[in-house]
Amino acid sequence: MIKYQNVSKQYGKDSNSALKNVNLEIKAGEFVSFIGASGAGKSTLLKMLIGEAKPDRGGEIWIEDIRVDKIKSEFMPYLRRRIGVIFQDFKLLPSRTVYENVSLAMEVAGANKEEIKRDVPKLLDLVGIVAKSDRYPNELSGGEKQRVSIARALSHNPILLIADEPTGNLDKANTYEIITLLLKIHNSGTTVLLATHDQEVVDKLKKRVITIQDGEVVLDQEVGMYYI
Numbered sequence: 001m002i003k004y005q006n007v008s009k010q011y012g013k014d015s016n017s018a019l020k021n022v023n024l025e026i027k028a029g030e031f032v033s034f035i036g037a038s039g040a041g042k043s044t045l046l047k048m049l050i051g052e053a054k055p056d057r058g059g060e061i062w063i064e065d066i067r068v069d070k071i072k073s074e075f076m077p078y079l080r081r082r083i084g085v086i087f088q089d090f091k092l093l094p095s096r097t098v099y100e101n102v103s104l105a106m107e108v109a110g111a112n113k114e115e116i117k118r119d120v121p122k123l124l125d126l127v128g129i130v131a132k133s134d135r136y137p138n139e140l141s142g143g144e145k146q147r148v149s150i151a152r153a154l155s156h157n158p159i160l161l162i163a164d165e166p167t168g169n170l171d172k173a174n175t176y177e178i179i180t181l182l183l184k185i186h187n188s189g190t191t192v193l194l195a196t197h198d199q200e201v202v203d204k205l206k207k208r209v210i211t212i213q214d215g216e217v218v219l220d221q222e223v224g225m226y227y228i
């Protein structure tokens with residue numbers, strides 16, 4: 001489903017390579033974690049899937065039969081609608097309620113009123129926040145905010161969910177809950193890609209783990225295990 005072929009990236013002439021000749025294949029329905037130190041290149045790898053970073057030196061990025069790094073800008077919104085993205089800092093609209101944060105995203109993506117009325121409560125229920133539909137983001141805990149951002153990311157039924165350090169601002173209990181939710185989403189058939197610093201998280205997941213170090217894939221394990 002996803003293919004990185006000879007992917008390298010140097011952000012500036014004088015900077016070090018952010019990625020060095022990465023080759024990876026990810027099948028539809030996989031749950032893959034990328035682990036590595038700060039600056040290793042995890043976000044850069046994920047950004048390439050949504051066109052926010054482009055490989056240099058002839059590298060190629062494929063999602064199904066789409067060559068993402070060569071996609072025409074007018075087609076990017078169509079690709080983006082098939083991909084849900086969640087971030088460490090949630091990126092919720094502060095002046096909108098929980099319900100509105102999800103409904104507005106659906107509206108922008110072209111959903112009609114009936115679809116919105118039908119789907120928003122379902123999505124909020126799925127992530128366990130339906131009781132707080134009328135709250136504003138500043139009235140929520142970090143874990144609750146991340147649930148809303150996951151509901152929003154799922155609102156257009158993505159085939160791929162990208163989670164870049166989604167538990168970076170959360171305590172242990174909330175981290176566990178968000179990871180459990182990502183597993184539930186994966187179990188319903190969505191491909192999930194997770195970037196994290198957190199070895200404990202990948203140990204718990206027991207899914208494929210790719211270790212990135214200085215822009216290179218140094219380890220690709222079918223089931224993550226503790227390493228030093």
Ligand SMILES: Nc1ncnc2c1ncn2[C@@H]1O[C@H](COP(=O)(O)OP(=O)(O)OP(=O)(O)O)[C@@H](O)[C@H]1O
Binds near residue numbers: 018036037039042045
């Ligand atoms: N927009 C940018 N301009 C210049 N350099 C960048 C840019 N984005 C990332 N880099 C550099 O590329 C390298 C990889 O960064 P990246 O954000 O992919 O790492 P990361 O593994 O996601 O780190 P973190 O765990 O801190 O999020 C780093 O050296 C970083 O400084």
Ligand SMILES: [Mg+2]
Binds near residue numbers: 042043044164165
């Ligand atoms: Mg990052």
